[in-house]
Amino acid sequence: MPRVSDAYRRARRDEIALAAVRCLERKGVHETSIADIVEESGLSTGAIYSHFQNKAELARYIVSEYLFPRLDGLRDAGPVVRSPRDVIAAMLAAFTEDGLPAGIVVQFWGEAAAGGELRAEMLRTASRLRATLEAALQPWAQQRTTDAESATALSEERARAVIALAQGYIAHTAVFGPRDPIEYLESLAVALA
Amino acid sequence: MPRVSDAYRRARRDEIALAAVRCLERKGVHETSIADIVEESGLSTGAIYSHFQNKAELARYIVSEYLFPRLDGLRDAGPVVRSPRDVIAAMLAAFTEDGLPAGIVVQFWGEAAAGGELRAEMLRTASRLRATLEAALQPWAQQRTTDAESATALSEERARAVIALAQGYIAHTAVFGPRDPIEYLESLAVALA
DNA sequence: ACCTGAACACCGTTCAAGT
DNA sequence: ACCTGAACACCGTTCAAGT
Numbered sequence: 001m002p003r004v005s006d007a008y009r010r011a012r013r014d015e016i017a018l019a020a021v022r023c024l025e026r027k028g029v030h031e032t033s034i035a036d037i038v039e040e041s042g043l044s045t046g047a048i049y050s051h052f053q054n055k056a057e058l059a060r061y062i063v064s065e066y067l068f069p070r071l072d073g074l075r076d077a078g079p080v081v082r083s084p085r086d087v088i089a090a091m092l093a094a095f096t097e098d099g100l101p102a103g104i105v106v107q108f109w110g111e112a113a114a115g116g117e118l119r120a121e122m123l124r125t126a127s128r129l130r131a132t133l134e135a136a137l138q139p140w141a142q143q144r145t146t147d148a149e150s151a152t153a154l155s156e157e158r159a160r161a162v163i164a165l166a167q168g169y170i171a172h173t174a175v176f177g178p179r180d181p182i183e184y185l186e187s188l189a190v191a192l193a
Numbered sequence: 194m195p196r197v198s199d200a201y202r203r204a205r206r207d208e209i210a211l212a213a214v215r216c217l218e219r220k221g222v223h224e225t226s227i228a229d230i231v232e233e234s235g236l237s238t239g240a241i242y243s244h245f246q247n248k249a250e251l252a253r254y255i256v257s258e259y260l261f262p263r264l265d266g267l268r269d270a271g272p273v274v275r276s277p278r279d280v281i282a283a284m285l286a287a288f289t290e291d292g293l294p295a296g297i298v299v300q301f302w303g304e305a306a307a308g309g310e311l312r313a314e315m316l317r318t319a320s321r322l323r324a325t326l327e328a329a330l331q332p333w334a335q336q337r338t339t340d341a342e343s344a345t346a347l348s349e350e351r352a353r354a355v356i357a358l359a360q361g362y363i364a365h366t367a368v369f370g371p372r373d374p375i376e377y378l379e380s381l382a383v384a385l386a
Numbered sequence: 387a388c389c390t391g392a393a394c395a396c397c398g399t400t401c402a403a404g405t
Numbered sequence: 406a407c408c409t410g411a412a413c414a415c416c417g418t419t420c421a422a423g424t
Contacts, residue, residue, distance in 0.1 A: 012407095028307030030223060034398060044409050045399085051407090055398065084384045103306030106364075110303030113296030113367040114221030122368060161384035164377070167368070168361020171299075174306040175315060175360070184357070185385060191277045191354035192382035205388095227417060237390050238418085244388090248417065 013051050016041055017062050021100065029059075029107040060121040063108055067122075068129050069094040074136040081139045084158045085185070088165050091133070092181035095170065102173040126163065133159040206244050209234055210255050214293065222252075222300040253314040256301055260315075261322050262287040267329040274332045277351045278378070281358050284326070285374035288363065295366040319356065326352040 019041035023032040034055060038045055052058040071094055074087065082090070099105070112122040137155035145151040169184055212234035216225040227248060231238055245251040264287055267280065275283070292298070305315040330348035338344040362377055 028304075030304065031307065033396085035396090046401090046408055046410070049399070049408095088384070103303075103308075106299065106306050107303035109364060109368055110296075110300035111221075111223065113299050114224065115296075126368065157380065158384055161380045164361055164365050164381060165384065167364040168357055171302060171360040171364045172357050175302055175319065187350065187354045188357060188381065189385035191281070191351055191358065192378060192385060226415085228415090239389055239391070239420090242389095242418070 009051070013061060014065070016043065016048055016051055017058065017065065020058060021062060021066060021104075024062075024104050024107075025101055029104065029111065056116075056118065059108070059111065060118055063112075063118065063121050064125055066100060067105060067108060067125055069097070069099040071129075071132050071136075075132055079139045081143060082136055083140055084137065084162060087133060087136050087158075088162045088185065089181060090136075091162060091166050092169055092185075095166070096178075096181065102170045105170050106174040130156075130159050130163060133162050137162075202244070206254060207258070209236065209241055209244055210251065210258065213251060214255060214259060214297075217255075217297050217300075218294055222297065222304065249309075249311065252301070252304065253311055256305075256311065256314050257318055259293060260298060260301060260318055262290070262292040264322075264325050264329075268325055272332045274336060275329055276333055277330065277355060280326060280329050280351075281355045281378065282374060283329075284355060284359050285362055285378075288359070289371075289374065295363045298363050299367040323349075323352050323356060326355050330355075 016037065020032065020037045023036045023040050026032075027036065034045060034048065037048060037058075041048070048058075052061065071091065073094065074082075074090055095102075108118070108122070112119040134152075134155045137158050138151065141151040141155035141158070142148075145154055165185065165188070168188075169179075169181060172184065173179060209230065213225065213230045216229045216233050220229065227238060227241065230241060230251075234241070241251070245254065264284065266287065267275075267283055288295075301311070301315070305312040327345075327348045330351050331344065334344040334348035334351070335341075338347055358378065358381070361381075362372075362374060365377065366372060
């Protein structure tokens, strides 16, 4: 039985996770040690291990809570009609403004690609993101189709494409440095035409 | 002064690097220890350290020698006219056939994104790849332009887009599993139209 | 010069002991 | 229950000693 409230535990976990994120941005995923997080958070080793089972669970928590920007702009706006290009542009803008640095995101993809529970967490997070994008594309899809079923199928297909494009942009940014999202998308569109 | 020939050293380095790649495919970049590579190669710790300065230099060697497929099909074919879509399709096919698994590639991007010399090696490797793609696109670009200068500019621009698309495909494959390259490209083309 | 393998510093994790 | 910090197993790296 927990002696402290859920809110306290949650706040403590975020305190640790945010200290960890600051370390990641400075040193990278692989180079950040528990000792670094201990120092950055001002807590002790044991305190961290009493809130997270191990370093892997802390990584999973960061993936689920901080890997993707909130996309509140897309979620709250109601039945505004946005094309796939509008949605991908909004997504990349949100990333640039309040997402984790692209390098950190790619490092987590790398860790997740090795398999295990971090991969499962990554897929769960991606699935939530896809649902948000699908909802944002729904009004546009309804304009272009006659029945609700094919509108859902269309917005689902385009949501997957939006995620694929965002992944490409993030990977590109991580390796080659920052680039204007609109120009990036335009250059792909022309190459694929 | 080396007592053995360059060819011997080169062969020994590849022997170690290929043993390391087999470990990576089994266990992932982060989980592969020097002890694993020692066991897989049948050599001793010291033998590995007498051919590579450290684990990081071994990683750089793998990036420079094994990260990208050879693309011989694109290089040897002479003045065949290939559109950007043909080139990207050939590139993704080569990846699927004889490149490292997408998960391993993304893990190296992650390590490289943290900065340091691995990042420099990654950029050098990418630059060689871009030169190959540019050469492959040159005949197509010449058909579409009037002077040599703008043909080069065009093939350079498209080569960058091809690399960006390949990165997106690899990242997507690493996180979501294998997917048909042609179908993947088509879904992006439609979303960007 | 190339190689061996024990020794060393440091990492993630555990756990007896405190509150 | 939450937390402390010393102790432990294991990692990358070094180095005296062999050929």
